[in-house]
Amino acid sequence: MGPLIPNHLIPIEWNSIIAIIIGIAFGFVLEASGFSSSRKLAGVFYGYDFAVLKVFFTAAIVSVIGLYYMDYLGYLDITQLYVHPTYLWAAIIGGVIMGVGFVAGGFCPGTSLCAVAIGKLDAWVYVGGILLGIFMFSELFNVIEPIYDGYFLGNITLIDSFDWNPYWFIFIFSIIAIVAFAVADMVRKKVKKVFY
Amino acid sequence: MDIKNQTNSHVYWNPYFGGFILGIIIIFTFYVTGRGLGASGAMKSSVVTLVDTVAPTHAENNAYYSTFISEDDSPMNTWLVYEALGVLIGAFISGGLNGRIRWRIQHSPKITSQRRLVFALLGGILFGLGAQIARGCTSGAALSGMAVLSTGGFITMLAIFGSAYATAYFFRKNWI
Numbered sequence: 001m002g003p004l005i006p007n008h009l010i011p012i013e014w015n016s017i018i019a020i021i022i023g024i025a026f027g028f029v030l031e032a033s034g035f036s037s038s039r040k041l042a043g044v045f046y047g048y049d050f051a052v053l054k055v056f057f058t059a060a061i062v063s064v065i066g067l068y069y070m071d072y073l074g075y076l077d078i079t080q081l082y083v084h085p086t087y088l089w090a091a092i093i094g095g096v097i098m099g100v101g102f103v104a105g106g107f108c109p110g111t112s113l114c115a116v117a118i119g120k121l122d123a124w125v126y127v128g129g130i131l132l133g134i135f136m137f138s139e140l141f142n143v144i145e146p147i148y149d150g151y152f153l154g155n156i157t158l159i160d161s162f163d164w165n166p167y168w169f170i171f172i173f174s175i176i177a178i179v180a181f182a183v184a185d186m187v188r189k190k191v192k193k194v195f196y
Numbered sequence: 197m198d199i200k201n202q203t204n205s206h207v208y209w210n211p212y213f214g215g216f217i218l219g220i221i222i223i224f225t226f227y228v229t230g231r232g233l234g235a236s237g238a239m240k241s242s243v244v245t246l247v248d249t250v251a252p253t254h255a256e257n258n259a260y261y262s263t264f265i266s267e268d269d270s271p272m273n274t275w276l277v278y279e280a281l282g283v284l285i286g287a288f289i290s291g292g293l294n295g296r297i298r299w300r301i302q303h304s305p306k307i308t309s310q311r312r313l314v315f316a317l318l319g320g321i322l323f324g325l326g327a328q329i330a331r332g333c334t335s336g337a338a339l340s341g342m343a344v345l346s347t348g349g350f351i352t353m354l355a356i357f358g359s360a361y362a363t364a365y366f367f368r369k370n371w372i
Binding site: 002003004005006010015016017018019020021022023024025026027028029030031032033034036037038039040042043045046048050051054055056057058059060061062063064066067070075076078080081082083084085086087088090091092093094095096097098099100101102103104105106107108109110112113114115116117118119120121122123125126127128129130131132133134135136137138139141142144145147148153155156157158159160161166169170192194196 | 206208209211212214215216217218219220221222223224225226227228229230231232233235236239240242243244246247258259260261273275276278279280281282283284285286287288289290291292294296297298299300301302303304312313315316317318319320321322323324325326327328329330331332333334335336337339340341342343344345346347348349350351352353354355356357358359360361362363364367368370371372
């Protein structure tokens with residue numbers, strides 16, 4: 001039963017090789033979906049291209065349905081998966097800062113790596129900016145630490161937080177995504193086309 | 197359609213198809229490794245390595261760097277660094293197959309290259325800072341978090357998109 005490496009069904013030595021293979025697939029899909037273009041990415045915020053919304057939410061829904069279905073069938077123990085920890089205010093403040101960075105720079109870290117690979121110089125500068133941002137964070141760590149380590153709620157899921165039934169939640173989440181896709185298509189028809 | 201594909205290198209995959217394949221990759225990643233994808237983690241390792249090489253004492257005294265430094269292993273020897281190297285290779289293959297590889301600065305015709313680069317640097321700094329505070333970026337926190345219904349992942353995702361939409365008006369000259 002999965003996950004395979006934590007349960008020693010695949011030796012740990014394979015971890016790094018699997019990482020490269022997964023990375024290649026990840027990078028290929030992001031680039032092929034057009035995520036190496038900052039103007040395409042930024043389209044989601046101005047209504048002329050909703051590729052980010054569509055790719056991002058399709059991926060989120062496919063993965064959450066797949067993982068819970070594999071758990072249901074007994075191929076995977078979902079309780080053994082790493083759940084991103086919830087530090088309430090760090091998640092909010094960090095997210096807000098990242099949002100401004102996203103519109104200003106037109107990339108997020110993963111997509112900027114794709115753009116770096118195909119020679120976009122703005123992405124090289126953007127990655128330089130990220131390194132600088134991380135450096136600033138580390139140097140200012142003493143000041144930021146109360147937010148960074150505070151308001152820790154544990155490695156919780158929405159199921160723990162709100163006592164929801166996961167299957168109903170995933171169903172409703174999927175409906176919301178489909179409605180969002182339909183609305184996105186309607187908005188895009190109304191917005192002036194931008195060629196890039 | 198064939199002619200369009202040959203002349204326009206900006207023909208991309210159908211977004212639902214791309215999203216579906218990406219979802220399968222996330223499932224595979226969790227199934228094999230028990231963890232999700234990431235992107236900013238590799239950049240953090242790079243900064244830690246850089247600072248540790250240039251100023252080792254400073255890195256050991258800093259409460260943040262020191263958590264990633266150990267005596268017998270390089271901070272670059274982590275899963276996320278190998279994965280990020282893979283991302284570079286994968287994107288290079290896809291870009292190469294579609295004839296998208298060349299040196300250039302992509303920006304709206306209404307702004308100069310210089311302005312684009314200044315905003316790219318600024319955006320990068322903010323994203324780097326925010327990704328450290330939230331312990332992950334759109335890949336690690338939002339996407340991989342949402343795949344296991346992590347509360348923090350959903351909060352970060354809402355905060356990223358909420359603040360991006362809220363501030364999009366002020367950056368509109370750069371894009372439209």
